[in-house]
Amino acid sequence: MALTDDQLDRYARHIILREVGGSGQQRLLRSKVLVVGAGGLGSPLLLYLAAAGVGTLGVIDDDRVDLSNLQRQIAHGTADIGRPKVESAAAAIARINPDVTVIPHDQRLTAENAADIIGQYDLVADGTDNFQTRFLLNDACYFLKKPLVSGAILQFDGQISTFKAHEAGDNPCYRCLFPTPPPADVAQTCGEAGVLGALAGVIGSMQGVEVLKELLGIGAGLSGRLLLYDALSAEVRTIKVHREPGCPLCGENPTLTGLSAHQGVMK
Incomplete structure (x- = not known):
């Protein structure tokens, strides 16, 4: 498809990049990305993907906007309190780029609906704040052969990695780093431990x-690297991560063979 005059103006700073050009911009316009979570990470991520011209953005979240969200979740405003986050995010995207198609999924991602929802997209971005959903996403994307760009934040620390263990080579999955979710009484969320609001913007934008x-x-x-950001020290470091032969999902003798392993776990 040829770019319109308006699109040539809107995406001019992309098009003059040798690595992107007109063909790359057209590729973005044809792309479909699912963002899981419209909160701290999902907000900047959705807004920048919309501005970049990613043609179809799916957003899944079953939460409503709360006053306590507004310290970091920049896709929402005071007038949106009580509104479904997927609706508020869709409205914010429309203000930035009305050409982007938004598919709101006002529900929680579960083992029952993961394949149907994720299967509609080319790539998935994880902006969740709980380990159960993070592990479900990792496994679903592996089975469905979808790249997964994962981000996480807590207090003053953030991390990002890309997982595509379905591809050949030394490409690990999330379980290669963390084989199983931590106990519920150990894992903390931002609501429990706190988070610096601007950190969400840094990590979400990097995603x-x-x-x-x-x-x-x-x-x-x-893929194969874990980027760590410490906001207090202003330090960024990258750790090499390898595919784990004993991984229960993508290793030599996998014990997880489908999303049925999550039945009864995701609620």
């Missing part, structure tokens, strides 16, 4: 960069 790189096929992605 957006990695999503665009994956869609465009440019640069060095984060």
Whole structure:
């Protein structure tokens, strides 16, 4: 498809990049990305993907906007309190780029609906705040052969990686780093431990960069690397991560063979 005059103006700063160009912008416009969670990470991620011209954005979240969200969840405003987050996020996206198609999923991701929802998209971005959903996403994306760009934040620390263990080579999955979820009484959420609001913008925006790189096929992605950001020390470091032969999902003798392993766990 040819870019319109308005699109040539809107995406001019992309098009003059040698790594993107007109063909890359057209590729973005044809792309479909699912963002899981419209909160701290999902907000900047959705807004930047919309501004970049990703043609179809799915957003799944069953939560409503709360006053306590507004310290970091920039897709929502005071007038949105009580509104479904997927509706508020869709309205914010429309204000930025009305050409983007938004598919709201006002529900929780579960083992029962994961395959149907994720199967509609080219790539998934994880902006969740709980380990159960994070593990479900990892496993579903592996079975469905979808790249997963994952981000997490807590207090002053953030991390990002890309998981595509379905591809050949030394590409680990999330379970290669963490084989099983931590006990519920150990794992903390931002609501329990706190989080610096602007940190969500940093990590969510960096996720957006990695999503665009994956869609465009440019640069060095984060598959096989875990990027760690310490806001208090202003330090960024990257750790090499390898595929784990004993991984229960993508290892040599996997014990997880389908989403049925999650039945009764996701509620």
